[in-house]
Amino acid sequence: MFYYLMALAAGINIVISTSINAMLGKKIGMINNAMVYYFIYACTCIGAFLLFARTEPFVTGTMEPLPWYAYTGSVIAVLTLLLSTYAMQRFSAVYYVLITYLAQMFTAVAYDFFVHGDLNIYKAGGSAIMLCGLLLDMKLTKMAPHKKTLEKTPKM
Numbered sequence: 508m509f510y511y512l513m514a515l516a517a518g519i520n521i522v523i524s525t526s527i528n529a530m531l532g533k534k535i536g537m538i539n540n541a542m543v544y545y546f547i548y549a550c551t552c553i554g555a556f557l558l559f560a561r562t563e564p565f566v567t568g569t570m571e572p573l574p575w576y577a578y579t580g581s582v583i584a585v586l587t588l589l590l591s592t593y594a595m596q597r598f599s600a601v602y603y604v605l606i607t608y609l610a611q612m613f614t615a616v617a618y619d620f621f622v623h624g625d626l627n628i629y630k631a632g633g634s635a636i637m638l639c640g641l642l643l644d645m646k647l648t649k650m651a652p653h654k655k656t657l658e659k660t661p662k663m
Contacts, residue, residue, distance in 0.1 A: 522604055528588065529595035537592050544588055605641050609634065 532540035595603050612634040620626045 522600055525591045525595050525603065526600060528592045532592035533596055537589055540592055541585060541588050545585070602641075602645070605637075609638055609641060612637065 528540055528544060531543070535543070591603075591607070594606075612630070616627070616631045616634060619630075
């Protein structure tokens with residue numbers, strides 16, 4: 508149960524973090540936003556390392572050599588930050604979450620198929636149904652760029 512709560516908290520954190528990054532990116536620019544984000548991220552990691560270094564020793568002699576692509580996660584994280592900061596400024600948080608969730612689902616289904624040789628037809632079908640629902644909703648509501656509705660309310 509604890510891990511489900513952690514996943515729930517991570518999902519909430521993604522939406523809040525992306526919304527804040529979008530606002531910051533709009534004010535200071537996407538590249539500056541990424542630099543601020545990763546500076547704070549590095550400081551947090553250094554602090555966590557210093558705090559937990561006693562329980563998780565960092566010994567370089569015991570590390571196995573890794574292939575070059577094992578280090579691409581950081582590049583992907585920067586790209587993800589830039590893409591999400593830009594996308595969140597263009598449409599509502601609901602559409603952002605739905606679209607990124609669908610992308611994650613289809614990527615996970617493809618990953619399971621190509622890496623593990625496992626194609627779960629129910630997960631693939633469920634993802635396709637969710638995509639159809641999103642497309643139907645977008646067509647019915649004629650999705651427009653995210654606009655602040657409070658500014659357009661008439662003054663009394």
